[in-house]
Amino acid sequence: xxxxxxxxxxxxxxxxxxxxxxxxxAYLDHLSTHGDAGMWKACxxxxxxxxxxxVDPSRGRVLxxxxxxxxxxxxxxxxxxxxxTTLAAAALREATEESGVPGLTLLPGGPVRLDQHPIPxxxxxxxxxxxxxxxxxxxxxxxSDESLDLRWFAYDExxxxxxxxxxxxxxATRARL
Numbered sequence: 001x002x003x004x005x006x007x008x009x010x011x012x013x014x015x016x017x018x019x020x021x022x023x024x025x026a027y028l029d030h031l032s033t034h035g036d037a038g039m040w041k042a043c044x045x046x047x048x049x050x051x052x053x054x055v056d057p058s059r060g061r062v063l064x065x066x067x068x069x070x071x072x073x074x075x076x077x078x079x080x081x082x083x084x085t086t087l088a089a090a091a092l093r094e095a096t097e098e099s100g101v102p103g104l105t106l107l108p109g110g111p112v113r114l115d116q117h118p119i120p121x122x123x124x125x126x127x128x129x130x131x132x133x134x135x136x137x138x139x140x141x142x143x144s145d146e147s148l149d150l151r152w153f154a155y156d157e158x159x160x161x162x163x164x165x166x167x168x169x170x171x172a173t174r175a176r177l
Contacts, residue, residue: 004036006086007048010129014111023114027127038127041079046116046125050090051077052106052133053169054099056152057177062170063141064162065098066149073153073162075169077128078146087111091131099135099150100142107132112172115165132173 053075054063064073076098084090113130
C-alpha cells in the first residue's frame with residue numbers, strides 16, 4: 001500500500017467533530033483532485049503533512065519546538081518523505097527527529113486532529129494530520145537543525161506561547177489521554 005492509499009484510509013476512518021468533518025472532506029477532495037502528488041511538498045496547491053504533539057502526561061507537559069523559519073512554538077512535524085509508508089510513521093519520524101527523544105510512541109486511536117493552515121509560497125497550504133506522541137519517563141530532548149529551541153511547557157502555559165492550532169491540538173490530546 002502506498003502512502004497516498006494510507007492517507008485516504010486514515011482520513012476516511014477519522015471521526016472528527018464539528019468543523020473537523022468538513023476539513024476531513026476537504027483533505028479527501030484535495031487527494032482526489034491531485035492524486036499521489038497531493039502528498040508531496042512539490043504540490044503547490046497544498047500537500048498533506050504529518051505532525052505529533054510530544055506529551056509527558058505523568059508531568060502534565062508538552063514539548064514544543066521554536067520553529068527556525070516561522071519563529072513560532074509548534075508541535076513537531078513536517079513533510080512526508082519517500083520512505084514513509086504511513087502517515088503515522090511520518091508523524092513519529094518527524095517527532096523523533098525534531099525532538100531528539102528516542103522511544104516515542106503514538107497515542108493509540110489514530111490522528112487527534114486535522115489542521116489546514118496557509119504557508120509562505122510557492123506552496124499555498126499544509127493539510128496537517130496531527131497525532132500525539134507519548135514521551136518515555138526519562139525523555140531528554142535534543143535540538144535539531146530545524147529548531148531554534150525546544151522546551152517543555154506545562155499544559156496551562158501553552159496558550160501563552162503558542163497559537164490556537166497548538167492549543168486545540170493539546171486540548172484534543174488531553175481529552176484522549
